[in-house]
Amino acid sequence: MAAAVGSWASALARAVVLAALVALAGLLVLCLVPQAFGLRADVVVSGSMQPRIAPGDVVLTAPVTPQELEPGQVLLFRDPADPGRTLLHRLVAFDARGDLVTRGDANQGDDPSPVPAAEVVGRAHLRVPHVGLPAYWWRTxxxxxAVLATALLAGVTVWATRRHGTGPEPARPGRHRTGPWPVPAG
Known part of the structure; x- marks a missing residue:
């Protein structure tokens, strides 16, 4: 009886882990496939957009024209203070010159430098939570x-997908019979 309960519990644990792995794979596909259709995926590395967008989330953005920009949109743009870096902040307003006034949702004030519309990379369309955490940990x-999460994921994948002694033993080369009864030795 105890062996049956242990076997049942092990099978249930494997099923739960496999379901989680399938969900994670689905989220990764959700992040990667849209790139084939012109969307860009970026891992969020700061908490400036919390609580709606957190570090380790992946945000998918699509190109947007200056005419499509409206206050309230979350935009990915080149940081005016560091053009090699991008920021994901909300468009709050336009200044007198037509540049964008932006702010992170968690920030008390507007960003210090207005953003020219030409520096906008895209508008946020979809947030995939937590999928980018290993990349976030690595970058920070x-x-x-990051290594522990990757190793743990690999370990549970191997554990959940390996054979656990259920069903008939697989055939081994050189150990097969030609009929249902033993073949007499010569």
Missing amino acids: GDRGA
Whole structure:
């Protein structure tokens, strides 16, 4: 009886882990496939847009023209203070010159530099929560957490997908019979 309960519990645990792995794979596909259709996927690396968008989330953005820009939209744009970096903030208003006034949802004030419309990379369309956490940890220097998460994911994948002694034993080369009864030795 105890063996049956243990076997049942192990099968249930494997099923739960496999369901989680399938969900994670689905989220990864959700992040990667849209790139084939012109969307861009970026891992959020700061908390400036919390609570709606958190570090480690992946945000999919699509190109947007200056004429389509409206206050309230969440935009990905080149940082005026560091053009090699992008920011994901909300468009609050337009200034007198027509440049964008932006602000992170978690920030008390507007960003210090207005953003020219030409610097907008795209408008946010979809947030995929937590999928980018290992990349976030790696980028922020927490390499141990990134490696541990990757190793843990690999370990549970192997555990959940390996054969666990159920069903007939697979055939091995050189150990087959030609009929339902033993073949007499010569």
